[in-house]
Amino acid sequence: NAGVMQNPRHLVRRRGQEARLRCSPMKGHSHVYWYRQLPEEGLKFMVYLQKENIIDESGMPKERFSAEFPKEGPSILRIQQVVRGDSAAYFCASSPEGRPYEQYFGPGTRLTVT
Amino acid sequence: GNSVTQMEGPVTLSEEAFLTINCTYTATGYPSLFWYVQYPGEGLQLLLKATKADDKGSNKGFEATYRKETTSFHLEKGSVQVSDSAVYFCALSLYNFNKFYFGSGTKLNVKP
Numbered sequence: 001n002a003g004v005m006q007n008p009r010h011l012v013r014r015r016g017q018e019a020r021l022r023c024s025p026m027k028g029h030s031h032v033y034w035y036r037q038l039p040e041e042g043l044k045f046m047v048y049l050q051k052e053n054i055i056d057e058s059g060m061p062k063e064r065f066s067a068e069f070p071k072e073g074p075s076i077l078r079i080q081q082v083v084r085g086d087s088a089a090y091f092c093a094s095s096p097e098g099r100p101y102e103q104y105f106g107p108g109t110r111l112t113v114t
Numbered sequence: 115g116n117s118v119t120q121m122e123g124p125v126t127l128s129e130e131a132f133l134t135i136n137c138t139y140t141a142t143g144y145p146s147l148f149w150y151v152q153y154p155g156e157g158l159q160l161l162l163k164a165t166k167a168d169d170k171g172s173n174k175g176f177e178a179t180y181r182k183e184t185t186s187f188h189l190e191k192g193s194v195q196v197s198d199s200a201v202y203f204c205a206l207s208l209y210n211f212n213k214f215y216f217g218s219g220t221k222l223n224v225k226p
Contacts, residue, residue: 004157043205044216
């Protein structure tokens with residue numbers, strides 16, 4: 001059973017460009033979570049999604065950031081007009097139905113904004 | 115607010131040494147507590163958890179006890195191995211578990 005997949009693993013963007021990060025949850029999981037880890041800090045919750053629904057986006061910056069989890073395909077975290085402060089590791093996790101405490105994490109995408 | 119504080123690393127130990135990684139928390143409610151481990155190049159893996167006061171979580175020789183009176187969840191292992199070298203994250207979750215709060219991580223280096 002493949003784990004949570006994230007791609008790309010490393011992404012370099014110039015200031016002002018868009019970054020698209022993808023997350024494929026574990027097979028059978030319908031809950032996806034995104035976290036951001038800034039240098040020397042812990043992971044911080046960004047958003048929780050179920051298929052076609054955003055359940056909790058209380059950790060998402062108000063501007064430039066959006067997330068989706070369509071009926072088909074991976075979850076996407078989109079950052080528009082990136083700035084240097086967006087440089088971080090972005091982790092995705094998924095959990096099975098009824099067991100939200102069992103969050104399985106992907107390897108992360110390391111975004112560098114130049 | 116809700117937060118987790120871990121001891122700063124890196125922690126460097128010789129094989130078979132005793133390990134303690136301190137973790138304390140503040141929470142607005144009654145949290146569940148977790149330890150995650152991240153091996154190089156991989157995602158975080160759940161190591162152990164405890165859902166109520168005085169519970170002891172254990173796995174792979176690691177253990178941690180939920181201490182409500184000291185708001186702590188320290189990770190211990192009696193005899194570390196080189197393969198335990200990784201980054202360890204303490205975390206808490208409230209209510210419906212949808213949101214986790216993580217510490218900044220403690221890197222452990224075990225030398226042969």
